[in-house]
Every structure is written in C-alpha cells, then in structure tokens.
Amino acid sequence: MKTVERYAVLVVWALVVAFFAWRSDTFAATSTVQLILSTQTVILIATLGVTFSLAVQEFDLSVGSVVGFGGCLLAVLDGREGWAPGPAIAVTLLVCALFGAINAALSVLAGVPSIIVTLGTGTLLAGITLGVTESKVVTGISVKTVQFMTSPFLFGIPAPFYCGLVLCLVAWFVLQHTPLGRRMIFIAENREVARLAGLRVNLIRAGALVVTATLSGLAGVVLAGTNSAANPQSGAYYLLPAFAAAFLGSTTIVPGRFNAWGAFVAVYFLTTGITGLQYLGYAGWPEQVFYGGSLVAAVTLSHLAGHRRLPRFA
Amino acid sequence: MPALLELSGLSKTFDGIRVLHDVTFSVGPGEILGLIGENGSGKSTLIKILSGYHPADGGARVVLGGRDVTHSLGGGPARTGMAFIHQDLALVPSMTVLENLRIARFTGWRVRWRQERDRVRRHLSQVGLDVHPDTRVGDLSVTEKALVAVARGLADIEEGAERGHRLLVLDEPTAYLPHDGVLRLFGVLRGLAADGASCVFVSHRLDEVRDLCDRVAVLRGGELVAVVDAAGSTERGLLELMLGRSAESLYPAVEEPAGAALLTVEGLRGGAVDDLSFTARPGEIIGFAGLPGSGYDEVPYLVTGAVPSGGRIVLDGAELPPLTPRSAIARGLALLPADRARSGAAPNLTVRENLTLPTLSRFTRLRWIVRRGRERRVAAEQSERFDISPRRPESALRYLSGGNQQKVMLAKWLLGAPKVLALHEPTQGVDVGAKREIFAQLSAAAASGAVVLMSTVEHEDLAHLCARVHVLRAGRCVRIIEKPELTPRRLAEAVYAIAVSGPSP
16 A cells, blocks of 8 residues: 555556557657656755755745746846856855845744745746836847756756756655655644754754755756846746645655655656647647646545645645 | 333443443433543443443443433434533634534524523523633633533533433533633533433542542443442542452652752742742652642743743853744753643554654764664663553554553653653543552652653642642742642642632732
C-alpha cells in the first residue's frame, strides 16, 4: 500500500507517456524529451523554492512576483546597464534574497501569517516591477547570457536544466538527510513542540522564506535569459503552477511531506501531459484542465488512501 | 424497578481482533455506574458503540427504558435519551454558553433570544451554575466548562419526547479538573442521580470511582470481569480486578540521595509564581503541589525557560543566564509538558522521529548527515527499555495509546541524559501499567544522579516518590513537607487547609 502510494504518480506518468506515444506518431522521440526537459526549468526552480517554505508550513504567495521582478532586474542590469552576466545575476539573486528577508521579518518577527504578508509584499513588488520597467518588455540581455541559457550543454539540453537538477539534489539532501530537514518537518507539524525541543524555530522559518525568494529570483533569471528579454507581467503566470506542482509532489516519493523528487516528478509529469496534448493538436484550454484535474485527482486520492497524508494549514 | 439501560451480548471485532467480548450489564434508574479498565481494555470501544460511532457486532442488544435502541444508537441524545460528555468537552470557546447549548437546536426562522436565554438559565440551574448565558465559554474556568457540558447533555436529552429516561455517559470528565472542581461536579451528578437520572462514569482514578459510584464495572481484555458494589470495594481490590493479578506496588523504591546541591533556585518569578526558592541534590525527586492558580503547575516551565522567568538558577555551581528552551536543553534541563497534543508530541511523525528530536545532532556524520541506521538502533533500544508497545519505532506516534505516547515523550528526554528533568502531570490520562513504567524510569533517572521536579495534582504519587514537596499558595511556597512526614493525606491537608484558612475570594 505504501509503495503503491509512493510511486503512483510515476506509474501514471508512464501511462501518460505510453498513451501519447500510441496516439501521436511524433511524440516518442528524443526531441520531445529534450523539449520537455529544456522548457520547464523555470517552473522546476520556482517549485523547489515553494517547497522549502511549504515544508515549514509557510505560504509564500510572492513567488510569482519575484520571478517577474528577478527577470526584469537581470534584464535591466545585464541589458540596459551593460553589467557583466556574473555580477548581474549575483546582484539579482541578492536583491531577491533581501526581499525574502523582508517577508521573513514581517511574518516571523512581527508574527503576521506569511500568506497575508506575501500577498501584500508580492503585490507591492509586482507594482514596483511595472513602474521601473514602465510596463514595457525589457530587451537587450547580453548574447553571452542568452547563449548560456539556451545553447545545448549536455544531451542537447541547455545548462539551466542541469542547474535545476543539482538544486533538486541539494533540496533532496537537505530535506531528507540532514538534521535541518527533520527539524523543518517538526516545525511544520507543531511549532510549540519544536520550540520546546530547543530548535531555532524562527531562524529556520526565516531561512526558508529567504531560500524561497532566492530560488524564485533564480527562476526569473532563467526565464529572462532563456527569452532574451523580460516581460514585467510574466511573473504572475508562475505562481499557481509552482504551488500545484509542490502539492502534487507532496503526494509522491515521500507521501505526506514536501519533497524534492516529488516536486521534480510532479513538474515533469504535468509538462508531459501538456506537451502530449499539444502533439495531438490541442492547445489552450486542455492544458489548464490537465493541470488542475491532475492536481485535484492526485491530492484527493492520496488523501483518501492515506489517513492524513496532506500537509495541513491552520 | 426495571433497569434504565440494559446491555447484553455486546461484542466488537476489528480486523479479526476481538476487542469486546460478550459484555452484559445494566444501569438502574438514578444509579451511577463506574466503568474502569486499563488502556486497551475496551472501555473506549464500549463508549463509542453506545454513542453510535462504531456499530456493534451481531447479537448485541441495547435496551433503554424498555425500548430496543440497538439500531438507533448515534441518533442523538433527543432520540436515544443518552448524552455523552467527553474528556475534551467539545465546547467552542469563542462562542457563548447559550450558543454552545443551543446552536444546533434553534428552530423557526429567527432566534428568539429572550426565550432561549430563559431556557438556558433553567438548564444551568440544574447543574448549579450561575453564569450569564451570554458569557463566552472561553472565559469560564475548567470546572465551569465541564458543568456547561453536563448542562448541554441534560438539555439535549430533554429535547426528546420521553422524559424520565435520562442517561449521562461521562468519559473521563475529571482529567483536567482541579480537586474542588471534581467535588463540585460530583455534587451535581449526585443531585441529578437523586432526581432520577442515571450516569455511566468512566475514569482512571479509582478513588473517584469509589467515591462517586454506586457500582463499578471492570473491563479487562475486552471482557467484563466483575461488577462490584463501590461501597464494599477497595482501591487495591479494583486494581487487582483491572490487572488480573495481584497489584505490584506502583511505586519503585526510592534511593537516599547524597551529595551537595545540584540545583539551587532562588526567588523564581513568572506567571502566577511570585517568589519561590528551593534546592535539590542529585537523585532527589522534588514535588510541587497546590490549588489551581497557586503557580505550582508553572514551576517546570519557569525552570526550563519555556516561559520567561526571573530569579536565580544555579546548576552545578554555575549561575545560569536567563534561559530559553534551547539554552536550557544545552545545559541539561529538560521539560516534559502536560499538554501532549499542544506542546509535547508530533503525532503524525514516527516514534523514532519523535524520540530523537532534541538529540538529533548526536546522530550525525560531519554534523550535516543524519545517520539513520544508528538512529533506528537507538530508537529500538529506547522502545525496549521503556516497554513501548507496539514495538514499532517506524509507525506514526498517533497509533500508540496515550500511555505509550507518554512513555515515548519521557524516553525522548531521557535520551539526552538531563541533569534536571521537570515534569508537569507526567501520568495524566495514562493507565496503571504505563504509570508504573514511568515511575520506574523516573526513579532510575534520579538514581543516576539527575534532579527530578514534578508538578501534579496526584498527591498519592508525590507522597510516594518525592524527597519533599513544596506546597504553593499565591505564587509562594507556604509549606515544605519532607520525607518521613510525607503522606497523601498530609499533603492534601496542606493544600486545602491553607485554602480554608486564607482569606476567601
């Protein structure tokens, strides 16, 4: 029973692949794999970011805004201001981390629930992004950056995917194999128990929010670099998919806990389905139906199968 | 006179395991029947069948007031004439007394508040409670809350057509009540019984059962082993019936402590505690007793930094800076809080994860990698040592009984070999077997040189285990009772006598 639950999404994923391979002549090809793996790095990184804060029971709704903001800041520094790619990316991530620190200060120190804090700060940041860019697409990102983000690195897939893979490894290691990961689970389960056991609850919660913002910023960097331009409105598109994938991921591999490989499987399972639908000639509405439908089905089934496998939110 | 409630042939099987076997008994009108048994004896299952939560196996018959209600159990108090008062009371603290009593029973298209208030006042007067119906339940004392729950049970029954058939089932209602609250509740229940209502009273506390009940039904291993007259029973006799063997002493032999003071506390302040000083030598178990509000129950939290405190704490000759839970643990002070659900355990995580939480950094390689193999081994050892059953460290804590969960909590803190172990109600809601195990472990910890601080309402336990007990009143220690003079009776006298001689509130 436990094993079934762990690998259910993987099995369904295999079935989905088999189905599209059967229905579409062009689906079963190396190019499809490359396409799927190359295009979803932004969502993968954002999902990992969300996973970290969800793992300590914090809701960060500013993720989408930070993706959009990060992309625009990179475009401004690297493109408009002509900085070298390295410093531009580093400064972008640093600013996003600072934004995460503001979220952390308000929700951990001031004690306002993070879902409310980040709803506010996220909206604020989206507005600032629009203001700074005058609501226009920022172009002119250096060729060097764009090339790094888009040219094949290994097996015909660009470097950002491998960066996402490494982040998955790190997240898996931290969440599953370090004392920190265990402590995060206790903080999510019962903050008072964690405090009385001597854990640095506030520090860990704050750290999780900073990591979420930094990874969202990185997702924005990848987004802008891949598109060679940054659209100040693009961020909003990434909020819900990241949450959907994180929740779907929490039903598999390590059911009931937000986990890295679960997130990975969820992101690429959802993408496979959508890509397959596109191969069959459906575009537009079926994507969202597949996305939403899979999430609700997986979460409901896992909730009914396990007694209480879903993370809860007070 | 015919019985009010007759149960016959009640059995229940879960997954092929029989947890209740052919239980038959009756409750007369105006009778208070005690129901006792160890954790796992089938008590809760029996109550859950009566409340309609589980269906009974075939062949069972439940007759209430001459009517066969076997198949309408769970139909609500109005239909069955039975009301249930559970340990957690199931009241909504943010709502008023009136709303709690009437919320599901408002009829018509608008609420006639004045009429409702009058009705609620009548129910409250039945339990001798003089509070305004618009008082928020959260503002009441625990005792008053319990009485509100009883009043609601009565009110619910009264909704029913057939008056006169009134049965209250109380499932460990006294677990969270202070002593005077227990007395008050018992007074109310006796009054109701004199008025013709019947009660089934489930409790772990044998003294209460003997005090309150007319007869006592004893369950062991799912079978009804005896129904005895409370008046002719003894606590030891009941215990033997529950355990099925002659009761070994609950309490281990306590060794004589020696040496210089390990812990010195001077002028401790915080919460209701105003000014408390005490010292403890290695191996001593020190008790704290008092009435609710005296601060006796806050000492463990203050000493371990769980609640900010003032005053001087000297451990091993070194004065400690103001403590947080983190710094207290690092210095060897551990706290076992009373409220397991809120501040003790993470029920959805495994026994192993709960066990190693505070000591996790000892199970690492290079500080950053959890050594799961070693962690598993220690969890298994700890389960063995504390006789935690089932012995499956990988199952979620919530599948364990209350007594075993409490053993896990104690095992978790003793894994860190604390110098000072502070406990608040360490045996609350725990069966006799687990209680004995917990006491044995506490005395073993003390024997190995730790100081144990214990705040509890269980005077019997304090009297047997402690080297001395500090009795608190209004945040100060008013009396210290030392070993030779320490008896439950003297302790109770000290706790209550002081209350009587003091200015009345």
